Amino acid sequence: MDLYKTIFPILYSIIIVVIGIFFSYIIGNVAGIIWGLIFFLVTFFFSLLILHPKTYPWRYIVPAFLLMFIFMIYPIIYTIQIAFTNYGTGHILTKSQVIEQLEKETYLPQNTQNYEYAIYENGNKIKILLKDSSGNIYKIDNKKLILIAKENFPSEFEGYKIVPREKKFSKISLLQNLKFELEDNSFLQLSDLNHFSLYKQRYVYIPEEDVIIDRLTNERLIPKGGFFTRPNGEKIIPGFVEFVGMENFLRLIKDDRVSKPFLRVFLWTIFWAAGTTLLNFTVGLFLALLMNDKNLKFKGIYRTLLIVPWAIPAFISLLIWVGLLNTEVGVVNRILFSLFGIKIPWFLETTWARVALFVVNLWLGYPYAMTVCLGALQSIPEELYESAKVDGASYFQQLRSITLPLLLTAIGPLLVGTFAFNFNNFNVIYLLTAGKPPMSDISTVAGTTDILISYTYKLAFEGGRGQDYGLAATISIIVFIIIATISIFNFWISGMFKREVRYE
């Protein structure tokens, strides 16, 4: 038993350290050595907490925290990091990966050396012998050309048999990928059907000056804007990920193509979140007042039936509503047409698309509002109403001076929470309208009903002109800040911080 008690924590902390090393290695590769180190220190610290008898309770917590660290906190930090880069289509690789890729490119210099060749075969393996213009025959060994014969290719060589001329061209596909590196940064490659030629490495990176030399044109390529750039401004593809400072944030203010749609999306997001929250709670409160009546028959059944929209997974209801609201053949328009002779262009005009969003989100959201209002109403002491009745107060006077004030203090934090939820209500926007209709006067991925989070999604995952992870992450950060402010405000008004200090 005692043995178990000493061995267990040691084993446990070793496992944590191993996991830590593994993930630090990966994170270090992905996000840079510093993040890898930080992550390693965190896991190492966790394993110390496990070992130390006084911090024994951490043994229960570490698994949950480790998961949270990798899949929740790290993405938040990573988002912040991406926001300061140009990460996106055309800028996916790191700079050193781009250099490595460019340094593999070769070119054929003028007056290069050409060689005739013969193929030798031994089973599946092949070898090449080369003959230069003066008839010297070479083999390639250890990055060098070694003279082995003159004038005629031997019929056998190191156990390999020569492939006769007529069969030679059937092997040509094998030769195309051959690339023999020689000592002075040159390469032997097939240049036409009958010759191998001496190629030179085209791009050479000079770390001290941080430039690439193009040896074909003798130009200096300078890293600029995420690309190696020629003196005439031509960019070398692929580009690389680069730290760009505040540029993404500045684009939100200064670059018209970004700032205009961003501002519109931002204003609509606030209007949407405030509007739909108020609407849902007004309706929810109204229903709760109706239902908060002991004499009402079928109350239990009504309540169960009315929360059905809450019970159905939202994505299903939303996809159904898209069908029902179809302009041409949807049920809603057919009913409206037969009753009033009108067809509403639900998803084609901004105003109607927004009306559709409010109505459908009311359908999705009023059961929750009703339920919490009902709960809050039932917690208001009966005696208050009784004494008000004795004083001769009417129903509406009671509502105004007892019910509403008490209710608002109880559901205030919930209103704020619902606002924050709708601020990020991706599902409703994306599945119902997908942000459409598009903004007619600006060329952008954002539509007139897009909110910030769906705009972010489009920038990152379905941009028509490629993905822009940097800008998407920047907008995520702005959403972070807004939501954090709202939540802290919420804790403050609900006195949550005070309540929690008690648990110290």
Next chain:
Amino acid sequence: MKKNKLILQIPKHIIIWIFLIFTFFPVAWTISASIRAGGGLVGQKLIPENITIEHYSNLKDIGFFNWIKNSLIVSVTTAILTVFFVSLAAYAFSKFDFWGKKYSLLTLLILQMFPAIMGMVAVYLLLYHLGKYIPFLGLNTLSGLIMVYLGGGIPYNIWLMKGFFDSIPDSLEESALIDGATRFQAYYKIILPLSTPILSVVAITSFIGTYSDFLLASIVLKDPSKYTFAVGLRNFISGMYDVRWGDFAAASILGALPIVIMFLALQNLIVSGLTRGAVKE
């Protein structure tokens, strides 16, 4: 007087019935579409002219059962692992005093405000890179998706469960400790059995939340054979309402039914879980 009250209640019933019609409007049309002969939206009537089960028998061909299988794998695993990790951590936060407790709790409180979707760009890139080293945690894997859900749900659920554990008197545990039980034995022999209500709340809300998620699943899963129900259904119907409406309706109903039944049967439990911390008790 009594009669008066009853008459007064009639308008209430009328208003509630109007809302019931609003509530069941999409439900009724979907049920009707799922049993109506002919697939499109065009000319649909609430009471179908010809009844058929063809849409339900089509479900196998459109991949419905594969979506549901993937959804269940992801949701059930997420629910079980969430309960496992969260209950351990919540137990420590509730029953011990230790170094770092206050700030950890505060950190959790702040972290639970951030829905996982705000880090979606980073989550995508993280899985993209992770997949190169650990293939089963990469993009387009169910296990990678599970990890993302798992990480995101931890802070809120620790707080929720800790609140419940706080209400269990310490004396129960203490008597077990005196009888020679270890702390861990006290946890799983005393605390866990007493906490089935909260364990079920966390399990069920994680299950439903995961089952209903569209965004993260759509980012992570690219291969149609890996689609969960949400991603599969959306890709199936998107832009095809005029021809696939019937099959879609059948899939919607079968896919929603288990969740609706579970939700309504356990509504008090779930509602108390979802609105907790809000309505002051």
